[in-house]
Amino acid sequence: MSPRRERRKSPRPNNSTNTPARQKPRGKVNAYFTHHLWVLVSSLGVLWRTPFATFMTAAVIGIALALPAGLHVLLQNVQKLSTGWEGTAQMSLFIKQGVSEKRIQKLAKKLRGWDGVEEVRYISREQALEEFRKLSGFGDALDSLNENPLPAVLVVQPTSEASEPAQMELLLGKVRELKPVDLAQLDMEWVRRLSGIIELGKRGVLLLGSLLSLAILLVIGNTIRLTILSRRDEIVVTKLIGATNAFIRRPFLYTGFWYGLLGAVLAWMLVGIRLGLLSEPVSRLSFLYNSQFSLGGLDLETTAILLGSGIFLGLLGSWLAVGKHLQAIEPS
Amino acid sequence: MIKFDNVNKRYPGGHEALSGVSFHIEPGEMVFLTGHSGAGKSSLLKLIACIERASRGNVIIDGQNLNRLKSRHIPALRRKIGVVFQNHNLLFDRTVYDNVALPLIIAGYHQSEVGRRVRAALDKVGLLGRERAMPITLSGGEQQRVGIARAVVNRPPLLLADEPTGNLDPELSKEIMQLFEQFNQVGVTVLVATHDHDLISRLDHRLLTLKQGRLDRDGSTADLIGETVAAAGGGI
Incomplete structure (x- = not known):
């Protein structure tokens, strides 16, 4: 028989260093x-042996995670849809009826000379009518009109420095003073409102997410509690x-880890399925709006956050x- | 190895399981602990394994005073003590091998070392070849031997047994006791709590007798037999 292995740190004489190093044999x-x-x-393996019970718990976690994750992806998509416009803060100047083309061109030239104006695009009444006919689908209705009802438009694109809300307001005030201008409108208004709504939605997702996280903690905590009670004798x-x-805790912590991970994977699949079901009607709709927009899926970051929070909640619970x-x- | 110094154990409710118990067991001794049920045998063993703490007095195991032992150091103490239970306390959802390996895995031994030691321990109790069996398929005597293998696999310097032959027939009981004697011969301190007088009388070891929580006598089993004979003779 080999000599009994000493488990306690043997007080080895060690004068070279003051701090006693934790010497553990490599094998250990x-x-x-x-x-x-x-x-x-x-x-x-233990979870695998009771697939139904495991699936039930994982499904509860999965559904609870899928809800905020799905909403998050939805908001991301709305944001993606609107970011195209966010950078292009522009101003539309609707020109009074009856102002001659020459005067409008002159006005455009004048505006181009202003500080903070990047570009001015002129859309004549005919162009506006053509565009409207193409996009709205009311072409036939327009044909029945004797006269072009649309005004000419000058689209003012401010420089990026002048895109700040305060400066935009200032510019807006100035162009409203111009005589030929019937109406000056900031195209940004609704984009801003939309991004406000998105912010609100994000906050909502966060709140919903934290509430559901609490529910997940309770579900996992309760499941682990039952496991502990059923293995009472073994623990004793x-x-x-x-x-x-620490030794006794370990298998339960890993069980929580697996529940969290399985739940997160299920949530990932649920969100994927939902997106898959939505993507077809969304692209049809966006085609009708003449847009190239297609529904984005779960990106890498969201997936990582989803899996990470599942595992974290499992372990914590x-x-x-x-x-x-x-x-x-x-x-x- | 085991030193009791005027130990009292009082349970909530006022029942005094042990009172004024003092004795000293040297390393390498083999000692029987006997007494009627309720005499305090189990309480005494629980104090040694630090399952319970003394109400008064000192319990010193391997130089450590258990009164001053912090909870987080209890596992280290228990690894020095192999315990054999009357009801075996095996884990029935694991194989014999896994049951015996448990103390080694807890202590963090390497896989190859675990295998070697488990087989050595099972060989010792005559169960080599039943490694893959589930405990439920074994007889009572075999289960008890698995329990003993588990208690000694870690080669603890101290072995406690609480009624290890409680449910076994005399022949098996004798075999179990022989096992304990073998461990004692290689230097393990052994303390066996039992009320099986027949068994004790056949073996010559030191004997502690508890009576209503007090140490009634401390002598060899041979003395006890002499006393019993004398008492019987006196009666005639």
């Missing part, structure tokens, strides 16, 4: 990681044999349950 460190890996795999025996709390219930189980 290896064994430690091997053990972690083993617990990781075996806790998945391992404690009697000299298991540390089981940690809380284990901390509360393991203490109560002592050999007697």
Whole structure:
């Protein structure tokens, strides 16, 4: 028989350094990681043996995660749809009826000379009518009119420095003073409102997400609690044999980890399915609006956040349950 | 190895399980602990494994005073003590091998070392070849031997047994006791709590007798037999 292995740190004479180094034999460190890996795999094995119960718990977590994740993706898409316009803060100057083309051109030239104006585009009444006919689908209705009802438009594109709301207001005030201008309108208004709504939506997703995270914590905590109670005898025996709390905690933490991960993967699939179902009607709709927009899926970042928060919630939920219930189980 | 110094154990409710118990067991000794049920045998063993703490007095195991032992150091203490339970306390959802390997895995031994030691321990109790069996398929005696293999696989310096032969027939009981004697011969301190007088009388070891929580006598089993004979003779 080999001599008993000494588990306590042997007070080896070591004068070279003042701090006593934690000397662990390499074999034990290896064994430690091997053990972690083993617990990781075996806790998945335990879940695998009760597929239905595992699926139920994972599904609850998955649905709870899929809700905010899906909304997030939806908002991302709305944002993507509107970012195209966000940078192009422009002003439309509707010219009074009856102003001659020559005067309008002169006005455009004058505007181009202004500070803060990048470009001025002239849309004649005919061009406006053509565009309207093409985009609106009311071509036949227009044909029945004797006269072109549309005004000429000067589209003013401010320089990027002048795109600030305050300066835009200033510019708006100035162009409204111009005689030929019937109406000056900031095209940004509704984009800004939309982005305000998106901000609100994001906040809503965050609130919903945190509320559902709490629900996930409770679900995982309760599941782990039941697992702990059902393995009470085993815990008592391992404690009697000299298991540390960390050792006993480990399989439960990994179980929580798996629940979180499985739930997150399910959520990912649920969001994917929902997007898949939506993408066809969305692209049909966007085609009708003459847009190239197509529904974006879960990007890498969102996927990472989804999986990460699933795992985090799984670990935290089981940690809380284990901390509360393991203490109560002592050999007697 | 085990030192009790005027130890009292009082349970909530006022029941005093042990009162004024003092004794000292040297390393390498084999000692029987006997007494009627309720005499305090189990309480005494629980104090040694730090499952419970003494109400008064000192319990010193391997130089450590358990009164001052912090909870986080209890696992280290228990790894020095192999415990054999009357009801075996095996984990029934794991194989014999996994049951015996548990103390080694807890202590963080390397996989190859675990395999070697588990087989050595199972060989010792005569169950090599049943490694893959589930405990439920084993007989009571075999289950108890798995429990013993688990208690000694870590080669603890101290082995406690609480009624290890409680449910076994005399022949099996004898085999189990022989196992304990073998461990004792290689230097393990052994403390066996039992009320099986027949068994004790056949073996010559130190004997602690508890009576209503007090240490009634401390002597060899041979003395006890002499006393019993004398008492019987006196009666005639």
